[in-house]
Amino acid sequence: MPEETNSSVNPSAAPSWPVHEDTTAKWFLISSIAYFFIVGIIAVVIAAKFVWPSLLGTVQYLTYGRLRPLHVNGMLFGWLLAADMGLTYFMVPRLCGVKLWSEKLGVATAALWNVIVLGAVVSLLMGWNQGLEYAELPLALDVLVVVAWIMFGANIFLTIASRKYDQMYVSIWYIMGTILWTAFVYLTGNFAVLFATGVNQANLNWMYVHNAVGLIFTPVGLAIAYYFIPKSSNTPLYSHKLSMIGFWALAFVYVWTGAHHMIHGPISQWLQTIAIAFSLMLLIPVWAVVYNFFATMKGQWYQLKDNIALKFLMSGVVFYLLTCFQGPMHSLRSVNAIVSKTDWIPGHAHMAVLGAFSFFAIAGTYWMIPRVFKTSLFSEGLANWSFWFMMIGGLGFFVTLRLGGFWQGWQWNNVAIPFIDTVVALKPVWIVRFFSGILMFLGIVSFSYNIMATILGAKDRPAVAA
Amino acid sequence: MLRKADSNFGFAVVAALIFFFIGGTLTTVVPPLVDKSWGKAFENNDPAKGPTGKLQPYTELELKGRAVYVREGCWYCHTQQTRTLLSDTKRSGWKGVDSPISTPDEFVYDNPHMFGTKRTGPDLSRVGGKYDTQWHRTHFRNPRDLVPGSIMPPFPWIVENQEEFTALVAYMQTLGRAKNWRPDNDYEK
DSSP states (O other), rough: OOOOOTTTTTTTTOOOOOOOOHHHHHHHHHHHHHHHHHHHHHHHHHHHHHTTTTTTTTOGGGSHHHHHHHHHHIIIIIIIHHHHHHHHHHHHHHHHHHOOOHHHHHHHHHHHHHHHHHHHHHHHHOOOOOSSSOOOOHHHHHHHHHHHHHHHHHHHHHHHTTOSSOOOOHHHHHHHHHHHHHHHHOOOOOOOOOOHHHHHHHHHHHHHHHHHIIIIIHHHHHHHHHHHHHHHHOOOOHHHHHHHHHHHHHHHGGGGGGGGGGTTTSSHHHHHHHHHHHHTTTTHHHHHHHHHHHHHHTTGGGGGGOOOHHHHHHHHHHHHHHHHHHEEHHHHHHHHHHTTSTTTTHHHIIIIIIIIIIHHHHHHHHHHHEEEEESSSSSSHHHHHHHHHHHHHHHHHHHHHHHHHHHHHHHOOTTTOOOHHHHHHHHHHHHHHHHOOOOOOHHHHHHHHHHHHHHHHHHGGGOOOO | HHHHHOOOOHHHHHHHHHHHHHHHHHHHHHHHHOOOOGGGGOEEEOOOOOOOOOOOOOHHHHHHHHHHHHHHTGGTTTOOOOSSSSSHHHOOTTBBBBBOOOOOOOOTTTTTTOOOOOSSSSSOOTTTTTTTTTHHHHHHHOOOHHTOOOOOOOOHHTTSSHHHHHHHHOOOOOOOTBBBOOOOOOOOO
């Protein structure tokens, strides 16, 4: 039963919209999709290197150890975070019933963001790597990220402060949370770490790595899901109260869990235990959120058939549920002893970042682009192809790496098997991963082509309903 | 409280930050204050307490080699931690002797830390002295010449740069050497 349906809580009922320019949202989205495509090529090359390790081997700029951070940073900051920011510039003014505080500032932020991403490409290929995961970029770029984040945060906060509706829809809290937490998480992971060494530094590093996903991509991803699921299905959110429980549980629980990256490793046992206990508690906010989404869809599932945004959204929710169940489970000491450091880990990471959060961002893009360009999608059929490419490629990737990783860990624990045999044994897994990667890349191609064609041919097609 | 945060901007912001800082402080600032081994270099002269030895700061040459290790992203494929798992101590072991587990005090000079998250290749926390320079030269030029089936990338530009190669090998030979754990002290150079 829908609990509340007043206008500020239900994004689908709006009294009088101001006219939104959306220039910032457009620029962020367009550049993010370009990076999604380019970095997608790099992803496929990396997957190929596992099967043909000498591929491009003599070109130092294209060695595995330089392409991998480019893939990770490119996908996280070039594609996903930029797309999430673009969607935020779209959602917040609409949820507040006012225009964005400053489009000029927004466009400047988009420009700066592109400078950062291009700087990252050059730095990482040159090997100017700080040696800390997710924090590879040189200090100068880190400073620019902070500046861009302040510009973004100020714009969004000033928009929220001037809102017309008193009550804030759940997406707004998640966005405010993202902006605030990111500031501190990023400062810890990129600046505080510089003043520490050894285990102390690793602990700060893992706090950042974990919360880059948990307190940056999770809350902004959920803000997107909370906005677009009710919106694209024209159904009010099931429970406002449940969404609050999910939010405050996330705010409290997530930050404790960084040390679960070093279970069984050289870090204090009691800290490992705390990280495990809080990792298990993560199930609370996750299940609260997922229950809310499923209950919203009750009686509405038939809409998935020809609603591309909803297809991506609800598959994303399922992946979110699965990856967030698996995460706490592999923090348990017994499970960790098998799967830690194996190929299971990239399986897990891709289900979160691609399967859940990128699916949300893709859904938002499919919804937003036709509306801000006052047109309709170039091809629903092609959009459907992009969904199935990513779905089948994604599943192939997740399932084989999970099973393969588990098997790999099992072999490592049997010391009678020489290490190199465990490498050779995984070859079939990496071949399947490569072909799954090709499918995922075809998904990216059909997605980005569709969006590009929608924008370029905007005048030729009638506008969809806002 | 939930109701208040719902429509009060300032309250929501402050509450979100307080929630964050409780866990944030207790798990990052407090642990190094409680567990002193995070900041004190390893030193032990008493064989009854486990392997003896003393952690030395890196020399300039070793630091140069370490920078190559960081630059080439070796740490995306190699961890540097012998965990509290039997299989780790055996796999890092030598001639049937199990390696000691890694402790925080062995890493206080590591900046950036190189613990790693993924073992595409074997753990390197006790690789110091396992192979000689010639082995490393051949291995970096093309790993598959020495270990068929390896998926480690070739690094010809390191081998061809005598300075970088010497530095990298000097660094590799320090790994895990703070603790004198091999009974015959038969470390390769």
